[in-house]
Amino acid sequence: MAEKTLMKGNEALAEGAVRAGCRFFAGYPITPQNEVPEYMSWRMAQVGGAFVQAESEVSAINMIYGAAATGVRCMTSSSSPGMSLKQEGMSYCAGADLPIFVANVMRGGPGLGNIAGAQGDYWQATRGGGHGDYRTFVMAPNSVSEMANLPAKCYEVAYKYRLPSMILADGIIGQMMEPVEFTTPEVNIKDLTEPAWALGINAGRAKRIVKSYDLREGYLEKLVLERIKRYRQIEQNEVVYEEKMMEDAEIAIVAYGTSARVAVAGMKLAREKGLKVGLLRPVTLWPFPKARIVELSKRVKKFLVVEMSMGQMVEDVLLSLNGRAETHLLAKPGAAVTTADELYKTIESIVKKGAREYAAAK
Secondary structure (H helix, E strand, C coil): CCCCEEEEHHHHHHHHHHHCCCCEEEECCCCCCCHHHHHHHHHHHHCCCEEEECCCHHHHHHHHHHHHHCCCCEEEEECHHHHHHCHHHHHHHHHCCCCCEEEEEEECCCCCCCCCECCCCHHHHHCCCCCCCCCCEEECCCCHHHHHHHHHHHHHHHHHHCCCEEEEEEHHHHHCEEEECCCCCCCCHHHCCCCCCCCCCCCCCCCCCCCCCCCCCCHHHHHHHHHHHHHHHHHHHCCCEEEECCCCCCEEEECCHHHHHHHHHHHHHHHHCCCCEEEEEECEEECCCHHHHHHHCCCCCEEEEEECCCCCHHHHHHHHHCCCCEEEEEECCCCCCCCHHHHHHHHHHHHHHHHHHHHHHC
């Protein structure tokens, strides 16, 4: 068994990116993700990489554009208001088909909000966030170990399909400490070949251009349609989710991040009372596990979505179900966190409501 190390979530995220081959980091401070750039400020020097504290979030994302264009594995990180400032750059990276890696350690919002962990950036992350037709591959860790190991998958998908990839974590996951085991193999930079599209100084090869636009008539449409084909492949091949106690479940909780941790505790309380409750945890928020939800709805007729937001992921659950099952929402906006007891009482009320409806129908 590999040795485990006690680490904070943000530090594990940074170390995971380094082990996955990251050699350029540009960022700007904002709570609750500050440990990421702080860690990278010395770690990049150790591995022969480069660290830049940019003058703003806008500068940082554009530095990432430039680094990614050379084929270097690069990263930036921020928290909710800072991510909003990066959205134009995210769109430009998507338009240039650049495989960047971004981390958003969410805080309460909208606006400046507060510095506590929240999940109000789901729509921004899973709907592109910037202008134009594009997608971002989004993974949502619910432990410090996943913060450490998911960056490798983000880089893999980003380079395979040439699109931005993202870790979407909440501030609680970023700040908590847990024993970490790095389970993904460490990348040897020497084994990475220069991508065929990357800029460089190799003599004798054909000219290469990296840009996010094409002004020739009809060409932008062709580029976007080609990109959509890759997005469809991602939806087919890269969906990741976790299930707990779903074998006999009559109610399915759908939650991610810290909400999923609370959901496990609430589910156990319900099981102790004889209620058959299970959990579906999307690990990829885009692509969302729509097909699995449809499959589950053949026997599970009640779904409960738990979010630290006013209700955003619930729309993807509703779209997936398309009326096949009941959908309920337990929402906690403004960086509030649902307790296991609140979740159990919500489950109990759903069961009682169903029983009342059945009795009325009889």
